[in-house]
Amino acid sequence: MPNDTASGYVLEMLGISKSFPGVQALNDVTLKVRPGTVHALMGENGAGKSTLMKCLFGIYREDSGDIVLKGAKVKFHSAKDALVSGVSMIHQELLNVPDRSVRENVWLGREPMRSFGPLRFLDHRKMHEDTAALMKSLDMEIDPADRMGGLSISKQQACEIAKAVSYDASVVVMDEPSSSLTETETEHLFRIIRDLRSRGVAVIYISHKMSEIFQIADEVSVMRDGRMVGTYAASELDEDGLIRLMVGRDTTDRFPPVASVPGEVRLEVRGLTAANPRSFRDVSFDLRRGEILGIGGLVGAQRTELVEALFGLREVASGEILVDGGLVRVRSPRDAISHGLGLITEDRRGSGIFPLLSVTVNTSVASLGRYLGKARLLEHRRIESEAAKLNEALRTKTPSMGTQIQNLSGGNQQKVLVSRWLMTLPDILIMDEPTRGIDVGAKYEIYTIMAELARNGKSIIMVSSEMPELLGMSHRIMVLCAGRHTGTLEGKQATQENIMRLATQFV
């Protein structure tokens, strides 16, 4: 795309401010993006990244400031205006229509049409073929006719990527596109991004995964507390320097030491097989007191299915679950919780937050049973202080504990969910992608808490697609591939290469 603006920028956001009740989300933020570059937008949770992009995309109206696109001042009143003007966006939260097919989702709002005299009708065939071609060009194996809601989260994410790319936009915003992708898929995404860049498209890339930034970004803008700290060439920065800019202070290690020594077996799983024949089968493993067990694998390895089955959310065909040596039946999350389990699910919106309820309620909802006082009435004061304490420990950024959780940034919502399960004081905490969308600083807090839980004799299962996290935090790493347990790695064996080998055993 020719560099058609005198300034050399395809997009300039000048002095953008935006406030929500109780929060100044953006304060005089300026962001300038050159065509044909990948521009990383960094910042802690709640720094204002998504808000800034939503202003660009016409979802929010900025209180003040100007947006200049390709040299012309623009004012978008809706997403449609933005799309028409050549801005497309992958949203932080999955936004699709689950009951419709992939192809309908991809072309939503701009379906190919066919004319019958004066009448225009959908061209279903072209829609299918275009989708197939798009998927092929992006090396994605997704059937255009599949129901969107039937796909795994990562495939849904892939569809979002395909959709955003297909707009032929001059600016593509990607708000944490890789948060539900594994590293292989992220690599794939990067190929797509590089291709866009070579075609002169400007990509604004938001992520909390440091390593990605240095792989892909040309320039990095850093935000902190709703202000722009500055824009830097990626080559000028290193990881620590970037973190310092984001957090405003020095950080030390990325992972705290996991000092606990696994003790006796708390949880034993024998030959667990899902009722759904396409899911996991014959999985056996055990989990010890004070142990952090990582579960790795490619997307589609059925890790989520496995932990959800453990938690009573999915039907099991056969197999046994033993807690502290006793056979248990887990038919519902309630059963699981009563056996001391906790689960942070991977789908924050779908199965995590109660959008309209306060941070306090969102934190305490699973542990109210422990806060019943006289006449079994709730002890609000204790609940509030405990919830506040947990959120403070994770540095959840919220105007108040009474704020509706939907008004928190994505990462801060995730922190509240972590608090929720910490509050249940589980013996065995299962965390499915626990640090998804969480900034570096807060990740460290979560890791610290995990380490401390382990030291106090709790056991943790952590499903993660982030290799460093798996390697850095786990005592042992169990690897799944296509629903089967292909091996467990321990000590020196636990290397990236070995995990990948096991994870691709049947692929």
Place this chain on the structure above:
Amino acid sequence: QSKSSKPVIGALIRNLDEQFVADYAANVKVLAEKAGVELKLLDSRSDQATQLDQLNTLLSQGVKYFVIVPNQTEATEQMAQAIAKKKGGAAFSNIQPSVAALKVGKNFFLASSPESVAGQIQAQIIDDYFQKNPKKLGANKTINALMLLGQLGHPAQKYRTDAVLQGLKDKGYTVNVVAQDTANWKPDEAQQKMDAWIAAFKGKFNIVITNNDGMALGAVESLLTAKYVDDPKDLTKDTDGDGTVLKVPVLGVDATQVALKSMSENKLYATVLQDSVGQSSTAFELALAMAQGKYKAGFEAWGLKPETTPGDEAPANDAAVIGQCYLVPFKAVTKDNYKEFVK
């Protein structure tokens, strides 16, 4: 506490969606206008609780005299007591008040005919019809009737239905109800039921009795569309001379203008006039007389004197209150006289 010199009369009306009630209310408005009375007319939308609330509201505004078309007989005593507390009075129309309600005080009146009279008159019309057309009757004086009922549990539905059946029995007929169902006073529902019944019972019924004109007209329309008529080639020909182009007579109640129009076209056979003008005028004149302090026992309202001898239906069957009962007759509306009622 209205300080205006005008007398104030409250009108508590069951439901203006009902034809009779709407006509009743319209006439009360006209009368009030003429008499220079401030009228407070309220519609309870068929809800007795609402009517009670409305009464309380008017009482608290200082209104003392009422014309009332109640929702239920059983609620009249309570309303009378509330009015009596404020030393007021009321005349009840359409749905009769209970004896107990009239016993609350001498200022409470019946200005109506019981709903059952409508049924009795229907029975009379049917008797006349079969007297004139004995061939239409089944063996052993059997009447094979299709019955379309009003909203179930509605007083008019209950009393009209019971009375017509009883009346026919009393006249020596065997009544075989081929099918009966509610159409909730609605023409459209009546039409639908009738459509199905024509399919199911073709040739097996010789009369259609309904609780109101609306449903009667729905039934008429259904019979016409199904060509269940004397002469399918000409829907306007009454070949057998029984007074209707339809194969069977259809009867309604209300004598609405549309119904009369239908009768003029030999479609609807007959209907019954519940005299909305008569009832409302009687009730209004009673209320007005009380408001002006002119009422005394034996007062003549709308040319009617109160009854003197107890009849057989409550409340006019109780000697203690007979002087408070003004019976406004229902009228059969047939071929012979329908023109009188066309406005």
Place this chain on the structure above:
Amino acid sequence: MAASSTVTAQAPARGLRAFLSKNTNIVTFVVLALALGALTGGRAFGLDSIQNLLIAESVRAFAALGVGMIIITRGIDLSIGYVVCLVASVSASFAQTPDYAAALYAGKDFVILVPIAAGLMTGALCGLVNGLLVAYGKLPAFIATLGTLSIARGLQLIYTKAAVVGSLKQPFKNISQGSLGPVPYLAIYVAFAAFVVWVLLRHTRRGTNFYAIGGNPVAARVSGINVERELVMVYLYAGVLYGIAGVLQAGRLGLANALTANGMELDAIAAVTVGGVSQTGGVGTMGGMIVGVLTLGIINYGMTYLGVDSYYQLLMKGVIIIVAVFMDMNKNARR
């Protein structure tokens, strides 16, 4: 219930399941029809019975198609009954025989187009108001349409002074009452409307937008769909369909009054739900709506035909609706 996305269907079962999942409603309908046939020794299915069924359900079918589309967009419409009532009254008032003394416009003889146009416009206007309230007023559809229900009811009574609007001209009535050979006009109109709705839902961008808005309004918006405009349109279309329903109802009966079509909203909503249109939005087909209407139709018709006591009719109708939707809901409830 799955915590995250749903489980993929098992490949072999898929064909069968897809078939079943599309056809539970039809199965229910067929079972009921067979039951009725068996109970009456087939007598319930003479030509005139089928004609009756078609005629009886046709007006409701328009309402169902309208509210079906609305429910697809995650809305609801409680105003149907009184809007149809208002339309029927307005339409009828322009179709009264001029010699009828009690006519609203006594002495005036309007061409047949007037009552039709007046009815359709009234329906469209009501739909438009609903649409504006829901789309731009951000009112919950339940409340917006509850409000217009009350307004339409008031207007009908004010307009007609609670009197019956009757004595309609035969040419006007013929529009509803005529038939082409054995096929009633009404059935033809329904077929045509159903076809248009099918094209709209399946083959136009707007239809796709309706599903998207019902499935995920936020996703629809960020895909560049003008959610507000589309919502206005769906209520407007529904309003036009109610308009047709009202005009035809008036013609069919030869009159309109305050009770015309009362409660039709519940029938129509029940019908489309039985037909598989989901109240959670984004799901439903034209075929399902029509099957739903016919299913409720055969229940009503069958019970009337069999002469079931009216008290028990109410009871059985409740039970059958519950059972039908239960089967539809739980057909693919296996996790």
Place this chain on the structure above:
Amino acid sequence: MAASSTVTAQAPARGLRAFLSKNTNIVTFVVLALALGALTGGRAFGLDSIQNLLIAESVRAFAALGVGMIIITRGIDLSIGYVVCLVASVSASFAQTPDYAAALYAGKDFVILVPIAAGLMTGALCGLVNGLLVAYGKLPAFIATLGTLSIARGLQLIYTKAAVVGSLKQPFKNISQGSLGPVPYLAIYVAFAAFVVWVLLRHTRRGTNFYAIGGNPVAARVSGINVERELVMVYLYAGVLYGIAGVLQAGRLGLANALTANGMELDAIAAVTVGGVSQTGGVGTMGGMIVGVLTLGIINYGMTYLGVDSYYQLLMKGVIIIVAVFMDMNKNARR
């Protein structure tokens, strides 16, 4: 209070806005009350007027509290009117004077507890059926309760044979009709029920569960809430409240028949929506429900007091509901 020290709230805006956002409903109510006061020169607010208002709205208030809780769990209940009607009829049938020849149990004299218990149990049973259908039958609440509506209606007619159940004993009527000094018993019952609902919603685990289920049923399940059981409970509680409403209604009128409480569901739902209970679930308070009931009450009362023509009343009621909810919806619509 703030979990993080990083964000400071804008203190001044918060107080005002929080106040406003909690009180739009109250504002609406106050405005309407003042308008009525002004129009009548204050006469509309004598002691007996206020008593009338309280009495008139009390029965509806029970229904509103019940359906309000249901709506918080993202449900709906269309069966209210006929359930209250059935309850009133059953209850009344055990409270008829034994010497009344047309009594359902003529000659039988039941102690006063019998009609009360029978009514409450009938209500609870209806609620239970609704709850089971919604929770375990997975039926959309709209349809489940539409089904029970029809069933309750049928049962009422079968039980009473469509007759009025009247001539109730004075002690039974006194339960509803009495008053403690100037305060009607009915108002006291409502206050008590409202207090219980407030405790339930605000101070019990179950109440929080209701909000959670309404807010996100999947997340509620994952959080260990027994969603099915809680749903059954909310419909059961509502059923008990309808039971109370029915018993009191019978006592208040001294009778029950097929028309008792018809349409109460729409009034109750409109009231709680005006009071800020959101149809999308998870939002609403006891206070809002009561304010909503009073708001609709003052509309009805005011129009009655002012003698607005009933046709225009319908029209205005529709408009006022729309405006009230519109203001509530759009109070914090700025993005």
